[in-house]
Amino acid sequence: MKKSIAIALSAYTLVAGLAACGNTADTTDKSSDTAVHQTQTKNEVGKVVETPNLDIQVKSVKSGYAESKDKNKQMLIVEIAAKNTSKIESGAGAADFRVKADNGKTYEVYGLESKNFGDAIAAGKTLVGKGYYEIPKGTKAVTFYYAPAGEKKGEWSLTVPAK
Structure with missing residues (x-):
């Protein structure tokens, strides 16, 4: 019983750690995309x-x-x-x-x-x-x-x- 709880806890920790790493990369990409988008919308030539x-x-x-x-x-x-x-x-x-x-x-x-x-x-x-x-x-x-x-x-x- 203790082994299965330890395995489940390890698996949960591993999944949570990977998800956290993935979120950090997504946040960085979104903020840089937002900065690029804001720069592009300042010039409405052609509108x-x-x-x-x-x-x-x-x-x-x-x-x-x-x-x-x-x-x-x-x-x-x-x-x-x-x-x-x-x-x-x-x-x-x-x-x-x-x-x-x-x-x-x-x-x-x-x-x-x-x-x-x-x-x-x-x-x-x-x-x-x-x-x-x-x-x-x-x-x-x-x-x-x-x-x-x-x-x-x-x-x-x-x-x-x-x-």
């Missing part, structure tokens, strides 16, 4: 936001454009594709978007840049263009909002690339 009239996609993000005269600022250039999904003409432009920088402040389109996109879009057609936004130098991440007439209808988390 499509559907609104009642438009499907909007951020196609690319660049920084460092030399238009800014302020040494403490940099230019963020966001390429956008807006597809009119309604049956009537609709419009979109760079002024419909806002940028909230990692300093918590919100920035509107840089009005002195003549290359900012904006136009009427025929039903079923797509307008592709760039919006220019002056943000603080050293900004690492922004939230990019689609907010026509001040009403937020979509957002993207974007990583600001180095110059």
Whole structure:
């Protein structure tokens, strides 16, 4: 009887020890997977936001454009594709978007840049263009909002690339 209890106890200890070792490895893998996942979700280039009239996609993000005269600022250039999904003409432009920088402040389109996109879009057609936004130098991440007439209808988390 004592032998069978000792064998059972030994077997239980062995199984518990192996299970504990297995859990440690799984926990490490999950935490490193989470870190990788969090890094990847900070840049939503390619994400499509559907609104009642438009499907909007951020196609690319660049920084460092030399238009800014302020040494403490940099230019963020966001390429956008807006597809009119309604049956009537609709419009979109760079002024419909806002940028909230990692300093918590919100920035509107840089009005002195003549290359900012904006136009009427025929039903079923797509307008592709760039919006220019002056943000603080050293900004690492922004939230990019689609907010026509001040009403937020979509957002993207974007990583600001180095110059």
